[in-house]
Amino acid sequence: MRARLVGAMALAVLLLGGCTAKPAVPQPTPVHFRACQVSERNTDYQADAEQITYALQKAKIANGVHLLRALVDLTPTSTASVFDSMLKHNCTLVVTSGAGLAPLAAKAAALKPSVNFLTVVYSEALDEVAKTLPNFRTIRFDVRSAAFLAGYAAASTSKVETVAVIGGNPNARTKQYVLGFRAGVAQYNVAQGTAVSVLGDDLVQTDYVGSTSDANLVQLATAGVDAQGADVIFLAAGPASVGAGSIATLQKIHLIFTDSDWWFDPAAEKFKDQILTSATVNLVGLIYADTLAALQAS
Numbered sequence: 001m002r003a004r005l006v007g008a009m010a011l012a013v014l015l016l017g018g019c020t021a022k023p024a025v026p027q028p029t030p031v032h033f034r035a036c037q038v039s040e041r042n043t044d045y046q047a048d049a050e051q052i053t054y055a056l057q058k059a060k061i062a063n064g065v066h067l068l069r070a071l072v073d074l075t076p077t078s079t080a081s082v083f084d085s086m087l088k089h090n091c092t093l094v095v096t097s098g099a100g101l102a103p104l105a106a107k108a109a110a111l112k113p114s115v116n117f118l119t120v121v122y123s124e125a126l127d128e129v130a131k132t133l134p135n136f137r138t139i140r141f142d143v144r145s146a147a148f149l150a151g152y153a154a155a156s157t158s159k160v161e162t163v164a165v166i167g168g169n170p171n172a173r174t175k176q177y178v179l180g181f182r183a184g185v186a187q188y189n190v191a192q193g194t195a196v197s198v199l200g201d202d203l204v205q206t207d208y209v210g211s212t213s214d215a216n217l218v219q220l221a222t223a224g225v226d227a228q229g230a231d232v233i234f235l236a237a238g239p240a241s242v243g244a245g246s247i248a249t250l251q252k253i254h255l256i257f258t259d260s261d262w263w264f265d266p267a268a269e270k271f272k273d274q275i276l277t278s279a280t281v282n283l284v285g286l287i288y289a290d291t292l293a294a295l296q297a298s
Contacts, residue, residue, distance in 0.1 A: 048283060118137045
């Protein structure tokens with residue numbers, strides 16, 4: 001199959017004889033469908049895992065789907081057997097997140113044709129595989145396009161015509177975010193005849209702080225940006241984003257986040273005033289739709 005790009009309020013009525021009973025909340029009829037989430041233990045893909053969980057919980061509440069979740073640690077020698085313990089629970093659908101799990105999910109799908117696999121990917125590497133395996137589907141996002149829009153927004157907001165990027169781990173996904181952001185700034189300059197610069201125009205010069213949330217390391221990266229005069233920072237930094245956000249607040253630097261809408265994230269409450277926008281990856285609707293399609297086909 002081809003890859004896809006891509007409170008209720010109870011009203012109490014007072015009667016002469018007392019109050020009516022509170023209506024029961026409808027419960028879905030349980031179905032013989034087990035959705036199993038397998039996530040790589042990697043903070044780079046934490047937002048993906050969280051959104052997959054939300055989507056599958058929606059399927060549980062609305063459709064009676066049974067859920068199982070597992071986190072796995074991958075090594076260079078990991079094989080498709082990482083799914084074996086989960087598959088023993090009779091999974092109908094396995095949904096994965098994490099770059100390392102994607103190719104292993106494709107191999108597991110080839111070995112288990114009766115089980116559907118759905119994996120979130122950020123490259124074209126598995127597109128051809130998805131065409132040949134009817135039980136293997138991918139949801140692929142072009143994060144570079146989202147980052148392009150973030151770059152355009154940053155350039156249009158900057159008062160000093162200098163913006164910056166702070167990345168997490170220098171993996172392929174983060175680099176695509178960085179490249180897309182730079183391209184967006186460049187396009188704004190062409191369209192508007194401006195000269196907004198991105199600190200460290202060479203990709204190698206981007207400040208990468210890894211998966212750390214260490215305040216000292218994050219402060220060094222953010223302070224370096226501030227010292228060079230940037231007034232908008234694009235953060236593709238995972239756990240370090242919170243630290244960078246708190247520090248940037250002191251300098252009144254605008255922030256653009258990735259993956260999810262940080263405006264609604266409790267972790268960002270202290271620096272909400274600095275949030276300009278977010279380059280989001282909205283998985284919930286797509287995962288839910290695919291889960292519902294698999295349920296209807298089962």
